[in-house]
Amino acid sequence: xxxxxxxxxxxxxxxxxxxxxxxxxxxxxxxxxxxxxxxxxxxxxxxxxxxxxxxxxxxxxxxxxxxxxxxxxxxxxxxxxxxxxxxxxxxxxxxxxxxxxxxxxxxxxxxxxxxxxxxxxxxxxxxxxxxxxxxxxxxxxxxxxxxxxxxxxxxxxxxxxxxxxxxxxxxxxxxxxxxxxxxxxxxxxxxxxxxxxxxxxxxxxxxxxxxxxxxxxxxxxx
Numbered sequence: 001x002x003x004x005x006x007x008x009x010x011x012x013x014x015x016x017x018x019x020x021x022x023x024x025x026x027x028x029x030x031x032x033x034x035x036x037x038x039x040x041x042x043x044x045x046x047x048x049x050x051x052x053x054x055x056x057x058x059x060x061x062x063x064x065x066x067x068x069x070x071x072x073x074x075x076x077x078x079x080x081x082x083x084x085x086x087x088x089x090x091x092x093x094x095x096x097x098x099x100x101x102x103x104x105x106x107x108x109x110x111x112x113x114x115x116x117x118x119x120x121x122x123x124x125x126x127x128x129x130x131x132x133x134x135x136x137x138x139x140x141x142x143x144x145x146x147x148x149x150x151x152x153x154x155x156x157x158x159x160x161x162x163x164x165x166x167x168x169x170x171x172x173x174x175x176x177x178x179x180x181x182x183x184x185x186x187x188x189x190x191x192x193x194x195x196x197x198x199x200x201x202x203x204x205x206x207x208x209x210x211x212x213x214x215x216x217x218x219x220x221x222x
Contacts, residue, residue: 023048025147025202029129030215032141037069037132039143041204043125051200054151056117060091063124064148069132072140072208081141082132088124137211149200 029040043063046052055061068083089102096113099120103110114120134141209215 023149023200023202025145025204027143027145027204027206027215030143030206030209030213032134032137032209032211032213035134035137037134037141037143038129039067039132039145039206040129041065041067041127041145043147043202047121048200051149055090055121056092058092058094059151060089062150063088063090064150065127065145066147067130067143067145069134070142070144072142081134084130086127088127090120090124134211140208140210142208143206144204146201146203148202151199 024044026042026044027039028042029038031038047055051061065086065088066083067085069081071079071081073079085105087102087104089104090099092099097115099114099117101112101114101120101123103112103123112123114123
């Protein structure tokens, strides 16, 4: 089930690969043709066990992606042509027995409710294709991407209240006044759960390419 808050649609980008523990971010596709450069990234391998466990326990986790297109400028600093940001947030609801995934960019907010854990995690690990329009196709380009995985801090637990009260999805979750004992226990447990979990950051950069270049998943650049 999807809930759309549309403004305009936009895409994302990816390339290259960097490993951090069990996590590896790679560019699965890059195409530069007809004045457009598209790219697709993916987080491969399974999530670390501790992070996976925290998600299953209902701790909100955020995946913040940032993808940028650059152009070489010989003898000077390289030029940033465009940067796209996307945030993917997940939380498991123990009352509804479902995962909520929020997908947000400056132009679009999407909400999806999922019963299947694998489908929910796949949404986090595989952002949609990114698309850049290029006016001047001459020269050498490259793409950079970063990912930061963050658990919500206890100091910002008000966000948990909005999840629980259904302010995002409108689902019939209890108001704070209606379930003070349950919510108090939940927030206390969350503070304990997230106390030892640190943010994870990954950064990758593509090889340099010219217009007409194509990279597909059969030969990912790492």
